[in-house]
Amino acid sequence: MADAHSPTAFVIPAVTLLAAACVAVPLFRKARLGSILGYLAAGLAIGPFGLRLISDPAAILHIAELGVVMFLFIIGLEMRPARLWSLRRQIFGLGLLQVGVCTGLLTLMGLAGGFPPAVAFVAAAGFVLTSTAIVMQTLEERGELNTPHGQKMVSILLLEDLAIVPLLALVAFLAPAVTGAQDGNLVSRLTAVAIGIGSVAALIVGGRFLLNPLFRFLAAYGAREVMTAAALLVVLGSALALQLGGLSMAMGAFLAGVLLSESTFRHQLEADVEPFRGILLGLFFMAVGMSLDLSVVVANWRLVTVYVAAYMVAKGVGIYAVARLTRSGHGEAMERTLMMAQGGEFAFVLYAAATSTGLIDGQANATLTAIVIISMVLTPLALMGLRFLVAAPSAQSLDGVEVADGLTGEVLMIGFGRFGQVVSQALLAERAEVTIIDNDVEMIQAAGTFGFRIYYGDGTRLDVLRAAGAGTARLICVCVDKRDVADKIVELIKAEFPLAKLYVRSFDREHTIKLREEGVDYEIREVLESALVFGREALVALGIEREIARQTVSDLRKRDAARLELQMHEGIQAGVHLMHQQRVTPAPLTEPARKAKALNPEAEDVLADETRFSG
Known part of the structure; x- marks a missing residue:
């Protein structure tokens, strides 16, 4: 066994993790089971409840959480403030509705199982917090992050990330009432809330006025690797700032990304962070797999089995009902249900806080954690089943296809x-x-x-x-x-x-x-030029001389270009206003257009209305 201070003390676990990933992930992807399930299986195999090649999954999980942090930073880079503001109704409307309905259903499940009300609520609230890593990774792999249904799931996840703050505060409020402890008081709790709000405000102010000048300075005087170091500094520094303020690291990274989303350096930042994000996110899933305590599962297999099924079904019912209530189609509602019916990484944080305050004991924490992890493992399998049922096309093979690399050309x-x-x-x-x-x-x-x-x-x-x-x-x-x-x-x-x-x-x-x-x-x-040529030939087919048809189409092309220039300089509303004016006092027609109008008295109105329908 290597000494704790020797270089091999770090290298051996790193080699073990990388080797497990390189073996498991390609095999699972070849079997069309997905990379997430491959990472989870690899972690379970080498963890303390598998081959025992790694004995401290908690330490690796803390490092691997940086993968989720960097993932949220990249998502933040895509979420410009205006775009984020446009999602406010989905975040605080759809998100709150889903969290509220699912928390209620899962709490009822806990009460039906004989748990005290406070414990039933904490167990339910932890399971409601969907795995950001699984959903985001799945959406990215399928290219659905920017689709309407993908944006709805992103909005819900953002609300759930925000919900961890009041939930942690609520655990602190509930603990004295349940345990009889008197060490918590209202002033200290309000102070913690104020610190959290202050840390968000400080991050926003600092990000708005300091980040762009920093990157401009480094771009002018620093080396390329210094820009990469600065990108990592911003991500980790923002995450640390909000964690010290009592919030989540992921939320801090997301806010930093949003603040830099309009920066001229955002594409470079994304390229710099991307390699770290990918490997650390894979490491996170492996650490989750290693954290599954099989001894707890075996000792309480009936309880674990019943609550995994009950919680996933109850949460799925809530998600589907909310989706249909908000006018999503059956297919979209089913996909969202299967993708978000699992618990997530924030449940570990909430259950650990509840354990530290005495609200739940260590055995309950281990059982609830196992329930969440198993639900995370089942999610990729459920999505696979959905794709099989709807006969989705299989993944594309790159056999015989050259990948762009080192190319040049004018x-x-x-x-x-x-x-x-x-x-x-x-x-x-x-x-x-x-x-x-x-x-x-x-x-x-x-x-x-x-x-x-x-x-x-x-x-x-x-x-x-x-x-x-x-x-x-x-x-x-x-x-x-x-x-x-x-x-x-x-x-x-x-x-x-x-x-x-x-x-x-x-x-x-x-x-x-x-x-x-x-x-x-x-x-x-x-379609512009092809449609104009098509229209010209249609006029000829009606008996109009080819030269007159050509002149009519040429006139249309000029009028279209003029309207575009007007809309560019005065806005679309000005263009619409001009069209109304043209209908009242039409502009003089060219000779070819006049002859065309003689054959079709409504031709001028058609020309005036062209911009409403043109592609």
């Missing part, structure tokens, strides 16, 4: 769907050096059969853009078919690669205006 094209394929033909016809990336494996493989060389890569990731040659490209063409994805790519490129010309496929008129405001060099609505 043109970088992101997205090789129908739009990108047509654009690429013009570039390749003139022998331009084009690098093309896409994240659709089946499309890449199909394109390869036609001689196209497409690299696999996610254009919304800064490291992928760098590997694909964005830093040296003269022109970057964003040809993806999803508006939110295009917006994120544009934001990244404008911030990190400002010297490259940026051409973007636009989704509709509103998107065009937004892209022009972002300062892209060129954009075009994906």
Whole structure:
């Protein structure tokens, strides 16, 4: 056995953890069981209740919690204050409703099982706090973090993270009444609440006025590794500040991310923190697996089995009822139910606090902790069952697909769907050096059969853009078919690669205006030109001379460009107001348009209303 002060005292557990992860996770992913279950199984196998290669899971869990902290920081970077404010109704409406309903149902379960009211409430409140790590990791792996139903779950998780503060205070209030202790008083508790509020205020003020100047200074005079150190300092420092204030470390990291979400350095911060986040989050799941006390489970297997099932079913019923009550569809409600029906890491904190105050004893703490951990283990299996029942498509294989790495070229094209394929033909016809990336494996493989060389890569990731040659490209063409994805790519490129010309496929008129405001060099609505050509041919089919049809479409194109300019400078409402004015005093028609109107008396009204419906 290595001496506690020797270098191997740290290296041996680290090697053990990494080896277990490298063996278990690929096997579980190959079996389509997911990486989370792989980490949990690896932790259980090497922990004190498995092979006993590691005997102190609590120490590793404390370090591994930094993975959750960094994950919340990255989520905060995506949550700009305006966006967070727009979610306020979901956070304090949907979130409060779900927490309240589920706490009530689970407390009734505890009372039915014979627990005293205070103990039943604490057990229920701990289980209500869903695992942020599991839900966020699952949403990220499935690419659903920014979808509407994903944002609802994120909002609920934020409310639950906030709820840990009043719940801990409530445990302190309940303990003297149950145990007869007199050492707690109202003044000390109110002081603790005030300290918590003050720590949040101090973090917000410090983050708003100190963080950007700090990163500007380091960017000007520091080395790249110093920027990475500063990113870690901000994350860990913010987490520590709020923990010292009586709040959660995760909430401190999330607030720091929100404060930096509008910084010009946010993409660099995300790239710096990402590697640490991934490995530490995996370590967290392994530590949770190691913490499952199998002796407690064996000794109380009937109680554990009944309460795992009862708590998960009761919480699931509450989640489903709230989802349906707030007008979510059956499929979305079922997915949210299965994803959030487990307990979470904050339950460990709440149960430990209740044990320290004498509200519950050590045996109850161990039993409740085992119930929560087993529920966390069951969640990936439940989601697997749901995907099997709805016949979801299997994960894509990267066999035979090249990953973007170390590429160069004068043109970088992101997205090789129908739009990108047509654009690429013009570039390749003139022998331009084009690098093309896409994240659709089946499309890449199909394109390869036609001689196209497409690299696999996610254009919304800064490291992928760098590997694909964005830093040296003269022109970057964003040809993806999803508006939110295009917006994120544009934001990244404008911030990190400002010297490259940026051409973007636009989704509709509103998107065009937004892209022009972002300062892209060129954009075009994906259906505009094809629709105009289609309209021209339709006029010819009606018997209108081809030259008149061409002039009419040309006039439409000019009017559309004029309206866009007006909306850019005076806003959409001004453009709508102008259209109403045009209907009262129409502008003079061109000769081709006048002839077209003679055939169709309502043509002018159609032209005036064009911007309401154009793509």
